[in-house]
Amino acid sequence: MRRATFFIVFVLISVLFGASKEIELIKPYGQDIYLTRFAAVVLNLGESGATKVVTKVGEGESIERTIPSDRDFFCFTVELVEGVNKIYVNVYKGDRVLYKAVRTIYRGSMIDKKLKYSTKFFHKQFFHQTEKEKICSKCHNMKMNEQKGVAFENITESNCFGCHYPVTTDKYLHAPATNWLCATSCHTGKSGRFNNRYKGESKYLYPDPIAANCFSCHKKFKEKFYGEKYRHEPVDDGRCNRCHDPHGSDISNKFLRKKVWYLCTTCHTDKKRKGHVVRTFSGKAHPTKGVKDPTSKEGKELTCISCHNPHVSNNGYMLRGYMGSGRMLWCKRCHKK
Numbered sequence: 001m002r003r004a005t006f007f008i009v010f011v012l013i014s015v016l017f018g019a020s021k022e023i024e025l026i027k028p029y030g031q032d033i034y035l036t037r038f039a040a041v042v043l044n045l046g047e048s049g050a051t052k053v054v055t056k057v058g059e060g061e062s063i064e065r066t067i068p069s070d071r072d073f074f075c076f077t078v079e080l081v082e083g084v085n086k087i088y089v090n091v092y093k094g095d096r097v098l099y100k101a102v103r104t105i106y107r108g109s110m111i112d113k114k115l116k117y118s119t120k121f122f123h124k125q126f127f128h129q130t131e132k133e134k135i136c137s138k139c140h141n142m143k144m145n146e147q148k149g150v151a152f153e154n155i156t157e158s159n160c161f162g163c164h165y166p167v168t169t170d171k172y173l174h175a176p177a178t179n180w181l182c183a184t185s186c187h188t189g190k191s192g193r194f195n196n197r198y199k200g201e202s203k204y205l206y207p208d209p210i211a212a213n214c215f216s217c218h219k220k221f222k223e224k225f226y227g228e229k230y231r232h233e234p235v236d237d238g239r240c241n242r243c244h245d246p247h248g249s250d251i252s253n254k255f256l257r258k259k260v261w262y263l264c265t266t267c268h269t270d271k272k273r274k275g276h277v278v279r280t281f282s283g284k285a286h287p288t289k290g291v292k293d294p295t296s297k298e299g300k301e302l303t304c305i306s307c308h309n310p311h312v313s314n315n316g317y318m319l320r321g322y323m324g325s326g327r328m329l330w331c332k333r334c335h336k337k
């Protein structure tokens, strides 16, 4: 009797141990900081014969994926929310759970100071290092195969595409990203003043500030940038990617991270809380949204950039059009009477 119990316990332990030893969640590492919307999940299944994996991100829906037979690796992508993301990964063989893991990662923001994270718990962990790539190159071609300025005839030829394709699934896409000229346009491996501390940690780092790369194609913009008297601080810093997502966007054909008003008030929080300094005759704050912009031929809504240039200006406060001392004259751009 006792022997039998021992035997069962022994079998149980070896089954449990064997299984958990075989299966390994390679990515995400856990405690990473992401700035992107997507994270790759990579499972080493060994010879477990796993048939499906169920994942859940935080309070989101559970998603079930069937693992094709004879797979020793299974890779997929999950979409992250802003802030803390708990990623639950459960691997099954039939109805039996073989493996369970939870990884906590953080999706930060380029603009929102509210999205702070504990630097004790979360930290940047780069992937593209020769040692970490090794295990993937069994199946994926890890080499950079693009030529500067030469678009792929078929973008699936890019070695980056197979793993990073979700990056170009947005509605509006930026030309260099659509053409998958990733490593030659921006991800050159070089760093800049704001990310020198990560120098050499990834093959595909981008220089931060990035402006010089943007200017290499946007020559007219460069002229304007150096030609006008005042620059908006984040623009002056050359950090174009704080406001623009260089890959694309679902909401803006200028690839803004948020709609203009929300973008501006993410940093200028007082303009949301207290309203704008420009007051109407009754002392109320001048509207900054929710009404038509009289200067827009397309009938767009009034917003911050109806009055301000987001980048540079020859006028104080980065106003559009010369104000000088004739304040009321300036107001006449919209108020004809």
Ligand code: HEC
Pocket: 026, 027, 040, 041, 042, 072, 073, 074, 075, 076, 077, 132, 133, 135, 136, 137, 138, 139, 140, 162, 163, 164
């Ligand atoms: C045993 C082969 C194999 C290994 C090793 C492997 N992968 Fe994959 N990976 C695949 C296959 C095959 C696909 C295509 C999707 C599919 O059919 O499951 C894929 C797709 C992907 C995708 C795209 C997922 C999606 O959303 O469709 C990512 C990201 C990825 N792999 C990352 C990695 C990383 C990172 C490593 C190394 C840590 C790695 N893979 C190791 C076989 C492998």
Ligand code: HEC
Pocket: 027, 028, 038, 039, 040, 041, 125, 126, 127, 128, 129, 136, 140, 141, 142, 143, 144, 145, 159, 160, 161, 162, 163, 164, 182, 183, 187, 201, 202, 203, 204, 205
């Ligand atoms: C085998 C899949 C795979 C391939 C191929 C691949 N990547 Fe990645 N890449 C990843 C994973 C996984 C991460 C980590 C982020 C994540 O979890 O989604 C990453 C991260 C990055 C990052 C962020 C910095 C870093 O090192 O973590 C950049 C930039 C990047 N990849 C660019 C590229 C470029 C450019 C190519 C093509 C030359 C490429 N990748 C090919 C899987 C891949």
Ligand code: HEC
Pocket: 174, 175, 176, 185, 186, 210, 211, 213, 214, 215, 216, 217, 218, 240, 241, 244, 246, 253, 254, 255
């Ligand atoms: C490899 C060349 C190249 C680089 C580098 C580049 N762009 Fe572009 N960009 C283009 C092309 C081509 C277009 C589409 C044609 C156009 O509208 O100018 C475009 C369009 C845009 C647009 C939309 C313009 C409009 O009027 O609709 C924005 C915004 C933009 N890019 C911002 C950036 C930012 C920010 C950077 C740097 C992070 C950058 N670009 C880097 C080539 C480039």
Ligand code: HEC
Pocket: 211, 214, 215, 218, 221, 225, 232, 234, 235, 238, 239, 240, 241, 242, 243, 244, 254, 256, 260, 305, 310, 311
């Ligand atoms: C403070 C946020 C912010 C920063 C930083 C920023 N932009 Fe913009 N950008 C905008 C907004 C807002 C628009 C206008 C969108 C619209 O008209 O709908 C815009 C429009 C553009 C356009 C389209 C043409 C135009 O001039 O309107 C280009 C090109 C562009 N930006 C490039 C850049 C480059 C290059 C940098 C870095 C030197 C940069 N931006 C930095 C907010 C920003």
Ligand code: HEC
Pocket: 110, 111, 230, 232, 233, 234, 242, 243, 260, 263, 264, 265, 266, 267, 268, 304, 305, 308, 309, 310, 316, 317, 318
């Ligand atoms: C990433 C943060 C950030 C975003 C987004 C941002 N700003 Fe700013 N802005 C600043 C900083 C920093 C300053 C300089 C310090 C200050 O005056 O608050 C500034 C200054 C200004 C000024 C005053 C310039 C002067 O000459 O005194 C105006 C006007 C302005 N921003 C308008 C805008 C508009 C319009 C938008 C949206 C298109 C915007 N900002 C988006 C950070 C931002």
Ligand code: HEC
Pocket: 278, 279, 280, 281, 282, 286, 287, 291, 292, 293, 294, 295, 302, 306, 307, 327, 328, 330, 331, 332, 333, 334, 335
């Ligand atoms: C880019 C266009 C634009 C500019 C420039 C502009 N306004 Fe306005 N203003 C509007 C719009 C749109 C409204 C709301 C529609 C309306 O009530 O006419 C508005 C409303 C007002 C109102 C309230 C009118 C009412 O009946 O409640 C006052 C007062 C006003 N603006 C004063 C000014 C002053 C002063 C300036 C110059 C510092 C100025 N505006 C510059 C577009 C503009």
Ligand code: HEC
Pocket: 261, 264, 265, 268, 271, 276, 277, 278, 286, 287, 288, 302, 303, 304, 305, 306, 307, 308, 317, 319
């Ligand atoms: C109707 C035109 C108009 C609109 C719309 C507008 N501004 Fe202004 N803004 C001005 C003028 C004019 C000034 C100069 C201050 C003055 O003369 O009272 C100014 C000044 C500023 C300043 C510098 C002074 C300060 O209070 O910090 C900032 C920052 C600013 N605006 C941000 C914004 C943001 C963000 C939005 C959108 C939420 C916006 N503005 C919408 C006209 C406008």
